[in-house]
Amino acid sequence: MKLVMAIIKPFKLDEVRESLTALGLQGLTVTEVKGFGRQKGQTEIYRGAEYSVSFLPKVKVEVAVVADQVESVVEAIQKAASTGRIGDGKIFVMDIGRAVRIRTGETDADAL
Amino acid sequence: MKLVMAIIKPFKLDEVRESLTALGLQGLTVTEVKGFGRQKGQTEIYRGAEYSVSFLPKVKVEVAVVADQVESVVEAIQKAASTGRIGDGKIFVMDIGRAVRIRTGETDADAL
Amino acid sequence: MKLVMAIIKPFKLDEVRESLTALGLQGLTVTEVKGFGRQKGQTEIYRGAEYSVSFLPKVKVEVAVVADQVESVVEAIQKAASTGRIGDGKIFVMDIGRAVRIRTGETDADAL
Amino acid sequence: MKRYALLTLGLGAAALALIDPALAQQATDAAAEAADAAPAVDAAVDAVAAGVPLETQFIFNTLSFFIHGALVMWMAAGFAMLESGLVRSKNTATICLKNIALYAVAGIMYYIIGYDLMYQGVDGGYIGTFSLFWSGDDTSFLEGAFESGSYAATSDWYFQMVFVATAASIVSGTVAERTKAWSFMLFTVILTSFIYPITGSWQWGGGWLSEMGFSDFAGSTLVHSVGGWAALAGAIVVGARKGKFNADGSINPMPGSNLPLATLGTFILWLGWFGFNGGSQLALGSAADAIAIANIYANTNMAAAGGVVAAMIVCQLFYGKIDLTMALNGAIAGLVSITAAPDSPTIGQAILIGGVGGILVVFAVPLIDKLKIDDVVGAISAHLVCGIWGTLAVSLTYQTEYETEAGETIARTMGEQFAVQATGVVSIGAFTLIASFIVWFVIKAIFGVRPAEEDEELGLDKVELGLEAYPEFGQGSQRV
């Protein structure tokens, strides 16, 4: 199994979720994060003093999938999350050694 | 070493923590997340308009353990976090290549 | 590629970020977390009742790097985040099987 | 009656004259001087007999204006908090800004042009005088020439000025979260300089509606419906918030981000409304005024209470849960409903009038949603719908009088009054709606009314103000 972790723009979350459920995935977990990257925050003025915002709000989507779905999942996320503008984010894929569904104790592919 | 990552119901956090400390674990890290899964949020009515809540509040617990503790840790979490009702969450186990305690620079098992 | 995940004290974030950009890294992702560990929260009194705070605010920094940078990145984080006092946090290193830049579709090292 | 005393004195002097002419002359002089003094004594005693000396009346009347006016000013804070609580957090700072700015602008425009347009020389007509920079004149009062009912000129101006801000506040809530700040301010300028004063002149300025026998004590129509119509026009011209209505016609609720603030705002409005309705008695110089204001306070309160309870019960029955935001809207609905006649109903009637308002608002909110009109805070439902209801309901508890050709003064029947009330509702509604449409369209054509789609997504706070309302509490969670 693999954990696909994607950092995306917050307003793309709904599209990403829909594209994943379209693939038949049943679950995912979302975290609110802040990202630092090539995309620079605007220079803002607060009470007459300029400052640049270095961290921008992003959303992290984590979804565990069986290995042979990885390809299509990554593709789906990339398509759904892309705006073509800087700051669209990243997808990382990692190994999961084991998965358990807490409710039933089912493991691995059955747990997802 | 392994990273055990569990997505659980928020109100189970205390029980999970206690079951882990009972195993002698000294640390863990908790993140507030939102989960999408088989458990569906209720249909709510806000100002006369129906809508369904798709994301539910969950808590992510991450705990790094030496490989031979994984079994008992997963079991302990599963037991403590289970209510038997849908939405209890998942446990994923991943590999950690290296661990460092920032304060001392100790590494791997000593770092935990 | 590797994912370096560091749990640090919140007020060290700026120093850590600076030390990483000094190494030439272009991006990282930050999450607000709560940590449980050897560092005990103070015993507080709220409305005349004592209680101990078991979870302390921490920040999780995740940065994906090519494998041969891991060494220097871990070192940089450890140096920047250290206060020498208990609760400074941990660094974990994990494998990333694949990385994609959403905007361009570039993969792996190019995606970072 | 003092005159008799003087008469007697004169007679005494006459008696003296029979005895000693010289003495008599002195006595007569004294009596003459006493007679000179008589008018003042007279007036004084008259005043005391009439209960309240004229200058005391003047102070009471003025006091009522400034204290009640301050309470109405406080409603601006109420709208600000209610709206802050009901928008999403990414637009909270902007709505705060709009609310404080509109209150400021409304006052300035009303000073520059609005007041005279509304109150000077309307004479049964359709508009007052176009003259710049209002100024009051209290010289006669400073010289001691009081009449019953007089008050400091500025106290009245102040009281009327805070009312115009209320109308503008209503608009800001409806078009929140998607309207450019400066475009909104521009609309506020026109609303408070022209639209509100013109319709206001028809009734409170002594224009044609007031001659016709229309009755709107504190402004269910003149303030609340006017605000509501202007808001409706705005909502239509500006369009719905991105994402509010799904392609399939279903509604995507966007929950308010801070309900305790919305609750606070409602309580502030409730308190301020005592000033709004109580002060509209326009006098406190007699027991009758004091009694009227006491009744107004009680009725205002109980109509709001009726609105809350009715809205809660209807919510429970129809939706199975009690929506706090509906209960809050119920309070406002009750208040708006009683505003057209807070002095005439009994307490029981006031509860019912407010209660009907509370029911109306619970059904109006989803109805307006269904019309694909996006009213962020429910202002159209609470202020327009209940403003209409309250204005029509006047006919149930109060009928104006008119003079027949024979010179008799007789009261209208309920039906006649209803017809007059309806005339007021329709005429003011039509004028305000059309005028507002035109103004919104012109602003849209020239300056635009909406930020770019991505800017709306980001939130107006970031885009127009360059800051966040709650920068430390995380962002983005509203999207999940």
Next chain:
Amino acid sequence: MKRYALLTLGLGAAALALIDPALAQQATDAAAEAADAAPAVDAAVDAVAAGVPLETQFIFNTLSFFIHGALVMWMAAGFAMLESGLVRSKNTATICLKNIALYAVAGIMYYIIGYDLMYQGVDGGYIGTFSLFWSGDDTSFLEGAFESGSYAATSDWYFQMVFVATAASIVSGTVAERTKAWSFMLFTVILTSFIYPITGSWQWGGGWLSEMGFSDFAGSTLVHSVGGWAALAGAIVVGARKGKFNADGSINPMPGSNLPLATLGTFILWLGWFGFNGGSQLALGSAADAIAIANIYANTNMAAAGGVVAAMIVCQLFYGKIDLTMALNGAIAGLVSITAAPDSPTIGQAILIGGVGGILVVFAVPLIDKLKIDDVVGAISAHLVCGIWGTLAVSLTYQTEYETEAGETIARTMGEQFAVQATGVVSIGAFTLIASFIVWFVIKAIFGVRPAEEDEELGLDKVELGLEAYPEFGQGSQRV
């Protein structure tokens, strides 16, 4: 004294009669007419001599009621904010709803039944008249028949009505976070229709306690303790919040989620309390009243100040830190403590009375925790404990008078007054506690008072209202 003038005039007429009977007749007629006019002149002059014409008095008295009543209404917002700030965020919207709803319901019930039960025909007894739908009658005033101390009927009703809401607000804070909304509303109905009016009739209605010489100026006992006893019964019957008390007997604090709101609520209460205590002078028609109210404002303020400072110092000494929530409770404690006699102490005494209240509250809060009574906002400590203290402390600065068999009027000694005050505290306490227990039990038996355990875990906002107070600020962090 005017009578002497008329007498002299009569004498003058008599003198005339000696000279010319006809003239004398005229003069006598005039004198008679003058005599007819005399009562009016007399009354007028008496009034002026007594300082304030009767109608002016009427306006002042009425004004005091409606302005001060509005300030007390504002306390409802204060309780709403204080409680919103001190509950956990998952129950915040519910507590907002309860607060606005209880204010509405209290007014309606007091109109339907409470007021007459409290004020009509108590005559030294234990209860007033059971009659539906209060209505006031101002006809005599509209006809100009004023007496010293008269005021618009509704103004008094309005003022008393806002008081009853205060008692209900106290209960909502104690039983927050775990009581079903409709069950709580039901208790409020009974409290405001029966319990509060009955005990109120004993003193303010002119019942047996007032005859006995009990003194409770603005309601340390009649309002605050009554609320506190009802809250205590509720806390016991409803039980503690899940998780508040650990199995080992230790306490698990559940910090309030929004302390600036709690602070705001306290400030609102502080402001409103000027109305609560000041208006309880029940008149503003004479200099003596104005002086009394001025003293009341100052003492009320300084008692609160004493409460804050004392609570802060005790916190620092005993806990090493200054707990903001205790300082806020200290302010309320000071206010409750002074409420039974805000007019009689000097400013220095007021600071001390309030200061003792501030100390009491700091110790009462953990004590009540130790009794395993879960009082979410500390209302029992602030309103009940300090209500008792304030009522007893009356005996230090004020003693009522009584008539001896010999017909002499003499003041009670401090000891006698203390005994009477204690009687009032105990009798009202016993009645309220028992009645409240019964009512809570019956509600529990028939409808239940608590949501299911998992629902309580989820938070009442989700379960009973179907929404969140702060939907965008994340959830769940309160659990870590």
Next chain:
Amino acid sequence: MKRYALLTLGLGAAALALIDPALAQQATDAAAEAADAAPAVDAAVDAVAAGVPLETQFIFNTLSFFIHGALVMWMAAGFAMLESGLVRSKNTATICLKNIALYAVAGIMYYIIGYDLMYQGVDGGYIGTFSLFWSGDDTSFLEGAFESGSYAATSDWYFQMVFVATAASIVSGTVAERTKAWSFMLFTVILTSFIYPITGSWQWGGGWLSEMGFSDFAGSTLVHSVGGWAALAGAIVVGARKGKFNADGSINPMPGSNLPLATLGTFILWLGWFGFNGGSQLALGSAADAIAIANIYANTNMAAAGGVVAAMIVCQLFYGKIDLTMALNGAIAGLVSITAAPDSPTIGQAILIGGVGGILVVFAVPLIDKLKIDDVVGAISAHLVCGIWGTLAVSLTYQTEYETEAGETIARTMGEQFAVQATGVVSIGAFTLIASFIVWFVIKAIFGVRPAEEDEELGLDKVELGLEAYPEFGQGSQRV
């Protein structure tokens, strides 16, 4: 004039004497008694003729003090909310505590020592009487001996007491987020016991400045600048917040954590300011007073409106965005600017005076930043800078009078008035700044003023109060 009637009566009696000595004696006695009664009748009629009976005046004056004083008390809540909204969330509870505590302490110290130091026996000098525990005396009024302008002693005390708290509130905002709570309280004690009362005595106590012809109606200088100078001294002695100024001289903004609260605070201050300026008329017993207060309300409002609009426009022009916090500061700036002479300008002038204040504050905030003075809420810019502007601007609309050696009373020229105003600004500024510096230094030397660096990092709420203002909303995000 009544005297003539009595004279006539006497003459009538004289006539009688010619006829029957016995009757005459009776008549004379009656006349004498009538004459005894005369002063009362006289006074009464004088009073009625003068418009407002003396006791009615007394009530009005007292009412104005206690109602307006309550509004000023409410400003304490405004400062608390404004500051709560503009600090970072980790210091929010502490600023709440400071605000409620300083209000309490200010009142207590003003009672113990401040009032007499400010108002007793200044006689053109530099300081009043050092005597402990103020107490008022209303005996003569209770005996019915009123004069024009009299009021209950405590009502005045109450009104002055709430003013001193305002000055202290200003300081808390500037030195927020980094000053130990108890050290701040200590400074407050000295400020309210000595510094404010001493400079206050120079003008309002009838000291040397008032003799010189200085004019500061409601305290642009006496309250706001004094607070501002004390804040400036504090900001310098305490130093900037860690991280506010970068090593390279650039500024690191620390956005306020809760802007709706800051907005609410501003609205509260705006409302309270009607009490601040309106009550400073110090009387409501005549039509002239009522007119003055009405003008004050309107001008106060419009100056604030001018401040908001001016600040918004300047922000838009210079920064391209409309900073909400600047608009809020603009309102305060307008209010402070008009405070020195809210009664004399026309509405148009008031808008301009406030507007200049609004512009000043937008430029002063970054300027003070550039001076490396860390003023968390912009209090120095709003209260000190605009306080100076407002005080100097008095000379444009109002000139005091003085008596020439020849005994003529003539008004100062604008230039002369400006010089006097400048003298007041400088002398009070110098005294307050120096005194404050000394006090802050002494406190720093003895107790320290700052928490340890790591404690500041953690936030004062955790360290000094042991709690969090928003414990459930996550922490740490403010750092990213």
